Amino acid sequence: MEKIDYTLKVEALKDGTAIDHITAGQGVKILRMFKLMESGERLYVGLNLPSRRLGKKDLIKIENVLLTPSQANQLALFAPDATVNVIRNFEVAEKYTLDLPExxxxxxxxxxxxxxxxxxxxxxxxxxxxxxxxxxxxxxxxxxxxxxxxxxxxx
The missing domain is CATH 2.30.30.20 (Aspartate carbamoyltransferase regulatory subunit, C-terminal domain)
Incomplete structure (x- = not known):
């Protein structure tokens, strides 16, 4: 049986937001709908990455953009199982699990x-x-x- 390497090979963020465990295929939709590419900040996108939990997943990391819990919950429409990590000085400062907003x-x-x-x-x-x-x-x-x-x- 083939062993899958789950190690991510993406540069660490000093400050920003990492959106992980996005349902595969939804990452591009999230980039477009939430206008993340228009921020002008460095953006890392992984599509169809291997995931133990989901099989495949998408991943988005964006520098110098810190999502609030309210903004993060809007992502629940397209990625209900996603986790949002706010990164400050290379450390996870806050971690949000998503709830569908009203x-x-x-x-x-x-x-x-x-x-x-x-x-x-x-x-x-x-x-x-x-x-x-x-x-x-x-x-x-x-x-x-x-x-x-x-x-x-x-x-």
Whole structure:
């Protein structure tokens, strides 16, 4: 049987955030949706890395960007099993396990083209809930229409 090397070969962060245990294939979506590439900071991205827990995972490390617990919880939409480590002076200063947030503001656009949020200078606001079937639903505060997380994320 082939032995898998689980040692990561990525430079350590002095200060920043490491998002680990992202479901494989969701890393790029998180980079895009949360505009992490627009920070101008050094960014390390690992896709389809071996993981004992998930089989495969994605990993994101970003220098000099420290996520708050609220920001980290927004990641739970796409990476519910992720862990977020805030790094200060090469040490893990804070570690967040994610909980699905009740509200997400200013991250996604409403898929309803008739929603007032497209014509007025307001931040989008979605109320988030788990449906009985386990899926995640997001309801726009302005037009009150509900959408699956995947429909909202595709915009």
């Amino acid at each position: 509200l997400i503001e200013g991250v996604f656009a409403c898929p309803n083209s008739n929603c007032i949020s497209h014509n007025e200078p307001v931040k989008s606001v979605f109320h988030v809930r788990r449906a009985k079937d386990g899926s995640t639903k997001m309801r726009c505060q302005y037009c009150e229409k509900s959408f699956s997380q995947d429909i909202v994320a595709e915009l």
